[in-house]
Amino acid sequence: MKTLLDVQNLGKRFEGTQVLNDINIKVTEGEFIAIMGQSGSGKSTLLYNISGMDRPTSGMVLFGGKIISKLDDKKMSEIRLKQMGFIFQHSHLLKNLSIRDNIVFPGFKAGRYPRDKINQMADALMEKTGISNVADHDIKKVSGGQLQRAGICRSLINQPKILFADEPTGALNSSTTKDVMNIINKVNTEGTTVIIVTHDAKVAARADRVVFLMDGTIHDQLKLGKYGGENELSREKRLSGWLEKQGF
Numbered sequence: 477m478k479t480l481l482d483v484q485n486l487g488k489r490f491e492g493t494q495v496l497n498d499i500n501i502k503v504t505e506g507e508f509i510a511i512m513g514q515s516g517s518g519k520s521t522l523l524y525n526i527s528g529m530d531r532p533t534s535g536m537v538l539f540g541g542k543i544i545s546k547l548d549d550k551k552m553s554e555i556r557l558k559q560m561g562f563i564f565q566h567s568h569l570l571k572n573l574s575i576r577d578n579i580v581f582p583g584f585k586a587g588r589y590p591r592d593k594i595n596q597m598a599d600a601l602m603e604k605t606g607i608s609n610v611a612d613h614d615i616k617k618v619s620g621g622q623l624q625r626a627g628i629c630r631s632l633i634n635q636p637k638i639l640f641a642d643e644p645t646g647a648l649n650s651s652t653t654k655d656v657m658n659i660i661n662k663v664n665t666e667g668t669t670v671i672i673v674t675h676d677a678k679v680a681a682r683a684d685r686v687v688f689l690m691d692g693t694i695h696d697q698l699k700l701g702k703y704g705g706e707n708e709l710s711r712e713k714r715l716s717g718w719l720e721k722q723g724f
């Protein structure tokens with residue numbers, strides 16, 4: 477299996493405070509990783525530093541075998557736009573644009589396909605995530621779950637190799653969380669690598685591997701294997717037993 481993301485001895489310092497220290501992770505193509513840890517342990521900082529949204533102060537990040545942690549901002553944003561997808565707790569869609577227009581926007585910006593094709597791709601993504609009925613709605617006139625699904629569609633419009641998510645279900649109720657995670661698992665099964673930061677053990681139980689951060693270092697990792705092959709409850713139990721050992 478090919479390594480997609482290779483994080484080597486990564487450190488991050490903010491004005492005298494060492495927030496991340498000597499982080500090493502190799503992420504295989506098609507893998508689904510969950511990052512857990514107490515509030516303030518450095519999860520979001522790690523996600524930002526491995527996805528090129530921020531730059532590490534030591535160590536390096538390779539993406540598809542190329543060092544990305546030292547690229548200039550222009551080159552890095554090009555890679556982020558065309559090869560990476562991002563989802564956050566709140567999807568930050570553009571006001572005064574419909575759901576569909578928000579989804580196609582990064583597709584038009586990347587310009588890889590003609591607009592007709594991008595529109596078709598957006599329609600297919602909305603169909604897949606169950607929001608076709610609100611495609612032409614203003615973003616103020618849809619539910620939180622629909623907004624988050626639109627955010628997922630937008631993050632996938634350029635067919636990214638990897639999807640980064642920071643607490644994507646943090647603002648959702650448990651039934652909507654399940655729907656969103658079913659979508660993310662499906663996207664992963666279809667080949668997109670996924671790295672998700674979450675507080676929710678049920679969400680992390682969807683991943684192949686769970687990484688536990690403590691005070692800015694990797695404290696431990698748990699291999700769960702691909703989701704779907706075993707009883708969901710026993711998988712969640714395995715994870716919660718392990719999390720207890722981490723003091724979570």
Ligand SMILES: Nc1ncnc2c1ncn2[C@@H]1O[C@H](COP(=O)(O)OP(=O)(O)OP(=O)(O)O)[C@@H](O)[C@H]1O
Pocket residue numbers: 490491495513514515516517518519520521522
């Ligand atoms: N831009 C910044 N400048 C200075 N310190 C920062 C900055 N960003 C994060 N930190 C500090 O780094 C530490 C880790 O923050 P981070 O947001 O990565 O934690 P987290 O694990 O994502 O927490 P949470 O679960 O609450 O989201 C915190 O102590 C935070 O105050």
Ligand SMILES: [Mg+2]
Pocket residue numbers: 519520521
């Ligand atoms: Mg965070």
